[in-house]
Amino acid sequence: MNTHNQHTPPPYPFIRNRYYYGKMLTVRDFELEQAYTRGKIRLLNRLLFGSGIVSGLKVTVTDEEQLAVTVEPGLAIDQGGREIIVPSIQTRQLSTLEGFKINNFNKSVYLCLAYDEKELEPLNALVHSSKSMNEVMENNRTQETFKLLLRDRPPADEDLPYPGLFEQSCVLYEDKEVRVWFQTPVFVEQGSEFTLVLHVDKSPDSGAVQLQFETQSSRFVQQEEGEDTVSVIRFTEPSMSGRTSYVEQWTYRMMTSSPPEDTETFGIRPGSLRLTVGGKNKAVDTSLIPDLTIQITREPAGERILREYTQRPLHQALRQPEQDLIYLAKIHLIQLSDPSRSVNTYYIDSYESVPFQPCIHNPMLLHRLQRQGNGGPHSAKEAAVPRQPPRPPGRELRIEPILETVAAGQPPGLSAAYDQAAQTIHLKLQLPETEKPSGEYTTGYIDLPVKPSGLNPFARSEVIMREVVHGLGPGQVYVQVGVETGMGEDPDAASPSSSIYYGSSEVFKDTLYECDAPRLSIGTIVYPRLGTFRLGVKLLQAAEDDTIRLRWWAFRRNEYTQPFTLHAREAAAGSDTGSGTGTDSGEEPG
Known part of the structure; x- marks a missing residue:
């Protein structure tokens, strides 16, 4: 149902009722009374706490063949500042949810949570107007509730919390078999490094994915070699891995000869993208892939993000996406053909949590973590920055174990050496040789x-x-x-x-x-x-x-x-x- 009543005033400027003896109260006055309190609460929720999961809402699969999933009770706040409460365990079939579509291919869908309202207690109401003098039915209560629905695509950058502040995405290729995109930060400090994050999502029955392309930038390279500013990204899916989602990382650094400009264009070199799925080449027109703009700052990126966040105009801070959703899980579906019924059915192959919206942490909890030194923010300024999800393991750091033997009678040893160029920790374990037996x-x-x-x-x-x-x-x-x-x-x-x-x-x-x-x-x-x-x-x-x-x-x-x-x-x-x-x-x- 439509959750916005046509009589609801805008969130600001805030207007409240002024009561006096003999005042005649109408529906408009009572709606204004509710809108004043509701608007203040949602405004604070949006600007002080942000959006995301507050507690619970864990998703589990209960029946793969019947497409049944269970959502545990919990609380979330959407980007409109509205509280979404799931009061009890919800078990639903995906085929009954809004947004479920029958296609002739395997696919991945996103289970989402949205705010909803439901009208209750219909009563007879006597309406006196120029149009009607008859009794009509009106609902006496409005219940704030929720709804579960499906989406075929992940949210766009502008639909995520804090758009234009942390990451920006560029989609390289997308069809029913595979979706490839990469992310870069929006702000990079002058002379520092940044991480390019490559995402590869594929359907469970797709063949092995191989990808190669060259990035083009006049200021950022993987390794500086003379005047060459082209860096190569290569991805090869491991054989028999059984995974449907991959995340890889590459580190880019700024060249020492970079001019002090405010922005830098980062994109794909035309004609350099090569993508194969199951040994078959995918035709990709690199001219249609947009470039990303990275803003170079002379101050630390975190301080620049805070400054941009606090200096936003109010209308931009209160911007609400067209579909205000909380993404709970990504579910991989396998399509099966049933010749007896001439229909296509699905079953759930796997699922994973999707942290598009970061969790909202209790300020007292963060304060306790800070005092105990268990990973909480180290300053009030850091606490104000929304915590990003931890980066998945990638190519930046790996551990290489080395086993050596020493002479019999020598004590065992353990040492570690860090190779910054190779981003590798060499872990050496020395064990003494076994003494020869007495006979x-x-x-x-x-x-x-x-x-x-x-x-x-x-x-x-x-x-x-x-x-x-x-x-x-x-x-x-x-x-x-x-x-x-x-x-x-x-x-x-x-x-x-x-x-x-x-x-x-x-x-x-x-x-x-x-x-x-x-x-x-x-x-x-x-x-x-x-x-x-x-x-x-x-x-x-x-x-x-x-x-x-x-x-x-x-x-x-x-x-x-x-x-x-x-x-x-x-x-x-x-x-x-x-x-x-x-x-x-x-x-x-x-």
Whole structure:
């Protein structure tokens, strides 16, 4: 509905009622009473707080196939200073919203929020005029509400908050597959740099995008090379990225020989634009692309923006766009053909927040952030400048990790070096080499099947022997064998109750650490030429289990180790204990 009543006076000069006894009040007087208060509030909202999202209004997709989205409760202020309140969660289908169009291609749409009014409580009203004496219906209340709608295009520069102060845009190419444009600042301080921001938006099913063009300016270049003032912009979409939106940045600086002029034209060199989508060239007429005008200032750009903002005429400060919208999200739609119904349908491929309108922050919150040093503005002047959205990561700064090794025993190190020319931080991590082991070794286990010896503890038990390949190859080795208890099916799985007994287990008898395995005698014979050893086990008491697990270790000394201290008597044979010792015997099997 039309939200502006034909009797509503202009916002200024402000006129209010003057009451006196006997004054006859009409509709015009009551409307003036409301307009006075409403106009003052909206004027302050527009000039003191600006426009944008105050709280909430987060958008989520609830059903991709049904095109259903949900908007959380929240508050926003449009550029007219009007408060827009969404009191409860709103779930809507995009196909039911104003602005939804059926096209035969994939597309991106923008979900927007707008102020609206709704008339309530219709009543019979007796109208006395020269035209009618009959009863007519009139609405008794007007409710301030909202509406959700869709737009196919992003807002133009003049429709954004603070037009002509921060950024200016130039559209290079636009069709149903891809939209390419770049932004530059409006004001640049003399002798300083500025950032060119390139935007590439594409439909989800479009091919890879490649772009190249040359910028033309007599004062700004990427790198100064003699008298050449042409800089090249190149963009190549990464393969298999799955993204539909890209933002890249290039830094331009002012040449030292620049004349002290107030404005500078920044544009595209004619015929230099090359654009391909999916390997197909796009025809672009560069003569239709307008140039941008950058204003060179002798003062810091922030101070110039503040001065331009405060010196604007009142009618310019209160300028309101034709469509005063709050852009909430950008939604990518995929078009599907349904042969059974001969219609085209869509589903939601992805979505993202669109911060065309910056958020409106509470002044007390900014003050607290300033006091705590957590990113708030550092001065009242900075707080007055509307905060721009953080720049997305681009080519300006990257981190290159470097891994180096140092000699064993040296302490590890971490250092960083900044290469300003390449805009790169070299992060170097130094790690010491692993010290060489004291010797080669291998390990393994054997499950030996044993039969219970019966009730007679003095029954003769057979000797169980097994030849094992230790894996270290031919040569002298030392073998150590122990008895494992409390182990599960997986020999590498640690268990709180697992233990390995080496040497005589009799020393732990009648203690908390008594061995559960039967007493046995273990011996080993090493065959250096074969790279094997023979393990012999003799039970000295009855065994309750059917198997006994033995863990063995084979060691070999090398040029980095000290020779093993091993007495010949200890290497000759095993002992009648819970485990056996090794041997360096050179005996070979017969």
